Amino acid sequence: MKITIIGISDRVPEFTAKEQRLIQSVKFFAGGSRHKQLVADLLPAESSWHDIIVPLSNLYKAIEDACDDWVIFASGDPLFYGIGITLKREFPDVKIDILPDFNSLQLLAHQFQLPYGEFQTISLTGRSFDAFDKALIQGKERMGILTDRKNTPTTIAHRMLDFGYTNYSMYFGECLGGENQRVLKLSIEDAAKMTFQHPNCFYLEKTDDVIPLKGIVESAFEPLEGRPKMITKMPIRMATLAFMELNTKKVFWDVGACTGSVSIDARLNHPHLKVVAFEIRKESEGIIHRNAQKFKAPGIEVLIGDYLQVQKRELKKPDAVFLGGYGGRMEAVLDDIHLYLKEKGLIAFNSVSESSKKRFVAWCHQRAYQITQSVQMSVDQFNPITILIAQKPDKPDF
Structure with missing residues (x-):
């Protein structure tokens, strides 16, 4: 055969x-x-x-x-x-x-005489936005996009507008090589208003050198109403993320995400990461989404509800977790994180008091986690914060 x-x-x-x-x-x-x-x-x-x-x-x-x-x-x-x-x-x-x-992107490149070898190809045909979001955050100058009937040029353009990526030109083509072929050069704003025939594809080319801001000052985030200080300070946030060595990790959980500052900087600094933000406050869902849009951080999954009750079985297991809040139940939350955290995965915790530090360290010793970092930092007039990083053992006891 x-x-x-x-x-x-x-x-x-x-x-x-x-x-x-x-x-x-x-x-x-x-x-x-x-x-x-x-x-x-x-x-x-x-x-x-x-x-x-x-x-x-x-x-x-x-x-x-x-x-x-x-x-x-x-x-x-x-x-x-x-x-x-x-x-x-x-x-x-x-x-x-x-x-x-010739494939469709080659046919389209021939129409506009584009150097298609310099364009990164990203397929959204039956696929998630992960690779596309990563390329946007990285500031890729040139991309070739394959679409389907769900991920159309219109829906993709709307996503780009939602997260502030207006700085691209679109070279669009449909029914390429056929009698009904149509090619257009469009702005992202114009593409979002149009309807297109299938099959189609397009190229994106940046119109400037702007890339998303990384290391965002806390005052720039939309805060919880009446609680403007409930945002991890930028120097503490960036140091914590650096200690977690996220360049080697794949899945990051932000437990107690509040306004999303940690999730957003994790996403922007490490766009390969799958980022999941857990938060109990219903009002935080809109705040996190708006902050993510403001700072051009697509792809953060937000789960609202009591962390201990949120269904996590279908989620990819994390190899890095930031514990930003635990609602007075530190040990119970850590025990649950432990069930999902991959072996040799890291848990980060910013302790604002000696008592919370002792509780975290005691839990780590009980579960045979190794404290790999314990660094105290102060920002302006605020009380010192201890950044703690703990690593799960290869073969946990339970």
């Missing part, structure tokens, strides 16, 4: 003589509904067609049951975030030939 994947654009293809002979020699074909419309008249009379739709398990079974050669039609380059990668993974022992066409 052999699988040949032929890439085509959004128009009736002009197959080479070799491709025509191949198509006439095969009985089993597959592709999307649009591909079928384009090639239907070129297939053998006794051919069998399988529509490629999710879940792909139906396609896999059809290929296995046929035990014969297949030709599969795909858009552009099948190895460019395409079905070629999927089939190579699913059928590692089957010979797979790839006959590519």
Whole structure:
């Protein structure tokens, strides 16, 4: 059995003589509904067609049951975030030939004569915004974006506007290579107001050198009403995050996030991190979101409610946790954090009193956590704060 994947654009293809002979020699074909419309008249009379739709398990079974050669039609380059990668993974022992066409971003670059090799490609086709948010925060100058019917240019532009990323031009293209092709150069504001046909993709190019601010003074955050001092001071915040070595971590929990200052600086300084902010106060949800928008920090997940009662089983386990609040139940909250924290993960705690310091240290000793940092700092006229960093053992006792 052999699988040949032929890439085509959004128009009736002009197959080479070799491709025509191949198509006439095969009985089993597959592709999307649009591909079928384009090639239907070129297939053998006794051919069998399988529509490629999710879940792909139906396609896999059809290929296995046929035990014969297949030709599969795909858009552009099948190895460019395409079905070629999927089939190579699913059928590692089957010979797979790839006959590519230009992919959509290449076709778009040709229209605007863009140096597409200098653009970072980010796929939002069936994917989260994680990679896109990371690129925005890092201030990537050039990006090529692949979309789908959910993550459209309009919804993506709205997300960029929500977090203040207006400093990009959009080079947009839809139905590329076909009779209904349309290409436009747009501002992010204009893109947010428009509707687009699928399939489409676009490039983003920065219009200035601005990147998000990092190390934000506490007075710049929107505070809790009547409690303006309930924000971790910037020098304490930055030192704590530095001691946590977040460049080596993947998932960061901010327990007792309050106004989101720690979550926001963690996100901006380490955009690869998955950041989850826990806060009991309902009013904090809006405050955290508004502060994140103000300081251009997309991608922070906010969970409102009593930390001990919030459902956490579906969350990715953290390897770094900042304990910013515990509602008088330090040991209970730490015990719960311990259940989810990965081995050798870190817990950071800023102690404002000798008694809270002793309680945290006592809990760490009881659970065999190693105190890796204990540093006292003072900011202006405020009382000294002790930054404590504790590391979970390799093989915890419970």
